[in-house]
Amino acid sequence: MTRLQNLLLGDTTANRVVPPSGFTASLTVISSAAMAFLAVFAISLFLAAGELSNRWEAELSGTATIRLPVSETIDDQVTNVLAALDQTPGIVSARRIDDSEQLALLAPWFGQDIPLGKLRLPVLIEVEETQAGPDVEGLSNRLAAEAPGAVYDNHSRWRIPLVEAADRLRNLALISLLLIASVVAVTIALAASSALAANGQIVDVLRLVGAEDRWIANAFTRRFTLRALGGAFAGAIIAAIAVALIPSGVDAGILSGLGFRGGQWLFILSVPCLAAGLAFLATQIAVARRLKEDG
Amino acid sequence: MIELNNVAMSYGGRALFENVSLLLPEGSFHFLTGPSGAGKTTLLKLCSLQLKASTGQVKLLGRPTDDLDRNQVAAFRRQIGVVHQDSRFVDHLSVQENVLLPLAVSHKATTDANDVSDLLGWVGLDHVAARMPPELSGGERQRAALARAIIQSPEIILADEPTGNVDWDMSLRLLDLLIELNRLGKTVLCATHDLNLIRQAKSRIPVRVLRIRDGGVTAAGADL
Numbered sequence: 001m002t003r004l005q006n007l008l009l010g011d012t013t014a015n016r017v018v019p020p021s022g023f024t025a026s027l028t029v030i031s032s033a034a035m036a037f038l039a040v041f042a043i044s045l046f047l048a049a050g051e052l053s054n055r056w057e058a059e060l061s062g063t064a065t066i067r068l069p070v071s072e073t074i075d076d077q078v079t080n081v082l083a084a085l086d087q088t089p090g091i092v093s094a095r096r097i098d099d100s101e102q103l104a105l106l107a108p109w110f111g112q113d114i115p116l117g118k119l120r121l122p123v124l125i126e127v128e129e130t131q132a133g134p135d136v137e138g139l140s141n142r143l144a145a146e147a148p149g150a151v152y153d154n155h156s157r158w159r160i161p162l163v164e165a166a167d168r169l170r171n172l173a174l175i176s177l178l179l180i181a182s183v184v185a186v187t188i189a190l191a192a193s194s195a196l197a198a199n200g201q202i203v204d205v206l207r208l209v210g211a212e213d214r215w216i217a218n219a220f221t222r223r224f225t226l227r228a229l230g231g232a233f234a235g236a237i238i239a240a241i242a243v244a245l246i247p248s249g250v251d252a253g254i255l256s257g258l259g260f261r262g263g264q265w266l267f268i269l270s271v272p273c274l275a276a277g278l279a280f281l282a283t284q285i286a287v288a289r290r291l292k293e294d295g
Numbered sequence: 296m297i298e299l300n301n302v303a304m305s306y307g308g309r310a311l312f313e314n315v316s317l318l319l320p321e322g323s324f325h326f327l328t329g330p331s332g333a334g335k336t337t338l339l340k341l342c343s344l345q346l347k348a349s350t351g352q353v354k355l356l357g358r359p360t361d362d363l364d365r366n367q368v369a370a371f372r373r374q375i376g377v378v379h380q381d382s383r384f385v386d387h388l389s390v391q392e393n394v395l396l397p398l399a400v401s402h403k404a405t406t407d408a409n410d411v412s413d414l415l416g417w418v419g420l421d422h423v424a425a426r427m428p429p430e431l432s433g434g435e436r437q438r439a440a441l442a443r444a445i446i447q448s449p450e451i452i453l454a455d456e457p458t459g460n461v462d463w464d465m466s467l468r469l470l471d472l473l474i475e476l477n478r479l480g481k482t483v484l485c486a487t488h489d490l491n492l493i494r495q496a497k498s499r500i501p502v503r504v505l506r507i508r509d510g511g512v513t514a515a516g517a518d519l
């Protein structure tokens with residue numbers, strides 16, 4: 001705890017012993033800002049792709065319909081089909097939609113008194129699928145054998161590749177975040193390391209008066225952590241504004257999910273904090289290593 | 296206490312001195328003299344652990360210093376005040392902050408503001424306390440370095456020609472400071488080739504003079 005306290009508050013000399021400016025300062029601030037900007041977009045993409053995938057996935061699970069063309073042996077066919085469905089993995093339940101229900105479904109279009117018998121409407125079987133759903137191709141073959149002309153219509157199965165694409169997109173966003181984090185860490189480690197080299201005289205003086213490596217490392221770490229925090233904060237805010245300005249409204253697929261909602265705004269605040277954490281670790285490690293090398 | 300046992304030092308194979316054995320007891324005051332290039336600075340740097348002896352052993356405060364880790368070296372440095380011939384500073388911190396640096400790195404509560412200005416006043420730097428080191432003259436730098444070396448009242452004070460760039464009056468004041476510290480029980484080793492300074496010191500306290508020359512260190516004769 002005292003270590004953290006020393007590090008964050010420090011005494012005034014320790015705060016100022018590393019020169020406030022220099023190219024490593026601008027490098028750290030600018031790259032943190034740029035990376036935070038990118039990180040906010042990656043997070044936004046990650047969230048949007050996740051939501052899209054969940055939504056589509058939710059629509060997937062659910063119902064399918066089997067249409068059987070009317071024929072002489074329709075009732076036997078229905079019985080056979082129901083028996084077959086009963087043994088098919090991926091099917092939760094199946095039931096025939098009776099005439100009165102079908103009538104109710106059609107009523108809005110054709111009115112109450114439709115002569116169903118004359119229309120020769122196909123018989124419908126409503127099927128409830130599991131999340132994973134059945135093997136549609138195998139099932140279709142089976143149905144064709146039981147009832148020629150039967151059609152298995154699972155409404156939204158065409159969205160499976162879309163869900164996969166959304167999942168893939170989310171993973172890419174995650175990988176981008178990891179890459180951004182590594183670039184930040186490496187850049188700051190290099191900046192800290194070269195700041196240390198550029199300030200060799202200061203390090204010599206500190207050593208002469210008995211500063212331990214940790215004290216020196218903390219002095220540099222404090223500077224670089226604050227720089228990264230400041231830069232990343234600016235970059236994240238700018239990106240957040242840019243995201244907020246993306247027009248939203250109608251369901252536009254991935255685009256409609258790009259904004260941040262409610263608690264998701266906290267993700268933006270976490271970006272500068274994470275950048276500061278990364279800067280802290282990167283500087284500590286880089287400086288400690290460098291001090292040891294100097295002997 | 297500073298103890299050297301059979302210390303040899305060479306730079307790149309060229310021996311500077313060999314078989315140097317010294318014992319500077321706690322609370323003693325020694326001058327180190329000798330021609331330029333004889334190795335005075337090198338000897339002081341061995342004592343401040345900035346250089347490592349080629350062979351032999353250096354003991355400080357009764358402890359051997361052969362196998363110290365980095366934190367232990369730092370701990371020793373906090374008990375040794377060093378004034379270099381060409382002292383270096385943190386150039387973007389004020390003279391006062393530089394003088395206080397040893398306290399900052401040892402996490403010690405900063406001494407009384409009065410103590411600092413007393414010290415700066417004594418070495419004649421009170422008027423430049425807020426300036427930056429690059430604005431100081433050579434003599435002012437040496438005085439700032441001396442103030443920095445003694446701010447935390449170290450057990451051992453190593454001064455390398457501390458009066459090299461200052462006039463006689465200031466030399467006497469700096470000597471007063473060293474003598475005062477010695478009276479408080481600090482061990483002082485001061486390299487100089489200012490014989491007047493040595494004579495002045497001798498007239499006031501018991502000091503001993505070491506002469507480094509031709510690869511060896513000897514006690515200087517009574518002529519000094």
Ligand SMILES: Nc1ncnc2c1ncn2[C@@H]1O[C@H](COP(=O)(O)OP(=O)(O)O)[C@@H](O)[C@H]1O
Nearest residue numbers: 306307311329330331332333334335336337338
């Ligand atoms: N880092 C070094 N590398 C090589 N030779 C050095 C180094 N430092 C000092 N010397 C040489 O060692 C000799 C003694 O130097 P020094 O200890 O500074 O003498 P003094 O302080 O008595 O004038 C000189 O000849 C100097 O050139």
Ligand SMILES: [Mg+2]
Nearest residue numbers: 335336380455
């Ligand atoms: Mg010298």
